[in-house]
Amino acid sequence: MLLNFHDYRAQARKRLPRFLFDYIDRGAEDETAPRQHRADLDALRFRPDMLTGHATRDLSVVVFNKQLPFPLIVAPTALAGLVLHNGEIALARGAETLSLPYCVSTQAITSIEAIRAGAPEADLWFQLYVWKNREQMRSLLQRVAGCGIDTLVVTADTPVLPNREYNLRNGLTTPLQPSFRVALDLALHPRWSLQVLTTYLRQGGLPQLGNYPPAFRTRVGRAAMAADFTIDHCLSWRDIAELRRAWSGRLLVKGILTVNNAEQAFREGADGIVVSTHGARNLDSVVSTARALPPIADAVGDKLTLLADSCIQRGSDVIKYLALGARAVMLGRAPLWGLTAGGQKGAEAMLTLLGREIDLTLALLGREALSDLEGCIDKEDGGDANPRSNCSLAARSALEQV
Numbered sequence: 001m002l003l004n005f006h007d008y009r010a011q012a013r014k015r016l017p018r019f020l021f022d023y024i025d026r027g028a029e030d031e032t033a034p035r036q037h038r039a040d041l042d043a044l045r046f047r048p049d050m051l052t053g054h055a056t057r058d059l060s061v062v063v064f065n066k067q068l069p070f071p072l073i074v075a076p077t078a079l080a081g082l083v084l085h086n087g088e089i090a091l092a093r094g095a096e097t098l099s100l101p102y103c104v105s106t107q108a109i110t111s112i113e114a115i116r117a118g119a120p121e122a123d124l125w126f127q128l129y130v131w132k133n134r135e136q137m138r139s140l141l142q143r144v145a146g147c148g149i150d151t152l153v154v155t156a157d158t159p160v161l162p163n164r165e166y167n168l169r170n171g172l173t174t175p176l177q178p179s180f181r182v183a184l185d186l187a188l189h190p191r192w193s194l195q196v197l198t199t200y201l202r203q204g205g206l207p208q209l210g211n212y213p214p215a216f217r218t219r220v221g222r223a224a225m226a227a228d229f230t231i232d233h234c235l236s237w238r239d240i241a242e243l244r245r246a247w248s249g250r251l252l253v254k255g256i257l258t259v260n261n262a263e264q265a266f267r268e269g270a271d272g273i274v275v276s277t278h279g280a281r282n283l284d285s286v287v288s289t290a291r292a293l294p295p296i297a298d299a300v301g302d303k304l305t306l307l308a309d310s311c312i313q314r315g316s317d318v319i320k321y322l323a324l325g326a327r328a329v330m331l332g333r334a335p336l337w338g339l340t341a342g343g344q345k346g347a348e349a350m351l352t353l354l355g356r357e358i359d360l361t362l363a364l365l366g367r368e369a370l371s372d373l374e375g376c377i378d379k380e381d382g383g384d385a386n387p388r389s390n391c392s393l394a395a396r397s398a399l400e401q402v
């Protein structure tokens with residue numbers, strides 16, 4: 001029975017080859033960041049209101065003038081098309097069915113045009129890794145705009161590839177080295193090998209990064225990415241300013257963790273930021289989202305749309321990020337575990353399950369709406385003067401005890 005995030009994850013562990021499960025699931029280096037994120041989220045305790053008498057709860061939030069039924073956005077995840085054949089289209093359709101946005105990764109397997117064609121009504125966003133070759137990057141942005149996408153999320157937290165040693169051990173290398181270990185991994189996961197890998201092979205070869213221009217397109221695992229298309233190591237605020245001038249739609253910067261950077265994003269004309277540690281997958285000793293968020297919300301919460309993510313496993317985690325100042329959250333691993341379990345329907349089921357947990361938590365908190373989370377996190381000072389900063393103060397004092 002798949003009753004929660006952990007059940008979906010456990011099933012994915014069985015179904016996916018180890019190199020893919022670990023790639024999705026794990027952190028970097030000694031993996032202190034995922035543990036710290038969980039410790040900080042778990043350390044936040046709620047203080048519920050009793051006998052408030054609400055028959056139903058309102059789980060909707062407004063993000064960029066659009067009402068979402070739940071405060072959830074499907075995060076950009078590279079290689080989602082390896083989890084399932086045409087996995088990105090399934091994610092887009094699932095998000096479309098639930099009326100939630102789906103942010104497509106630059107490093108999707110399926111091209112943005114094919115995802116749009118597969119889910120014409122989906123609220124698609126696009127995540128940009130800035131390529132060294134800016135001309136090629138600009139033509140990618142034209143293709144994105146041509147798909148009717150007006151929300152661009154620029155990832156700022158990956159100037160270099162993080163140190164994930166298990167990828168090397170598992171054989172997830174570029175180029176892919178044929179090895180006994182990979183062969184055994186594939187043999188032990190025949191369902192994935194047949195349904196995903198064989199389907200791609202029958203259609204012309206190993207899966208590709210579909211958003212890369214055909215002339216340079218990398219067959220995943222077959223060749224090193226051409227230098228022009230590696231992520232620019234020298235990305236700076238000048239690039240954000242340039243993107244602001246070049247992109248007429250909404251612009252978000254993803255991976256912001258300090259007040260200074262959040263204020264700079266505002267000054268450069270960003271419409272929003274994602275307070276994110278990339279799922280605790282990049283810098284291993286990074287501050288957790290739960291610790292980074294409150295001061296950022298205090299500083300720019302009324303000027304920028306604040307989204308948050310990393311290591312969400314329960315609806316209560318979502319409510320905690322919202323209580324700390326986020327408007328909505330992004331989810332990376334959870335929809336991928338859903339996708340593994342049951343394709344589009346599985347992704348929908350995972351997201352719906354989190355929605356139910358959000359509703360349950362809200363009911364147990366005695367609150368009627370997500371806009372009413374003031375003072376719901378346990379705090380020492382008991383003051384109620386300024387709701388927004390009370391939440392932040394409350395969270396901070398709780399976190400300082402971790």
Ligand SMILES: Cc1cc2nc3c(=O)[nH]c(=O)nc-3n(C[C@H](O)[C@H](O)[C@H](O)COP(=O)(O)O)c2cc1C
Nearest residue numbers: 024075076077078105155278279310311331332333
């Ligand atoms: C398998 C995987 C691939 C990812 N690929 C990208 C990516 O291409 N671009 C990006 O900005 N973030 C990427 N992320 C980070 C997510 O967008 C998001 O910040 C993170 O997954 C949130 O944490 P969670 O997975 O615990 O929900 C990836 C995350 C995972 C798990």
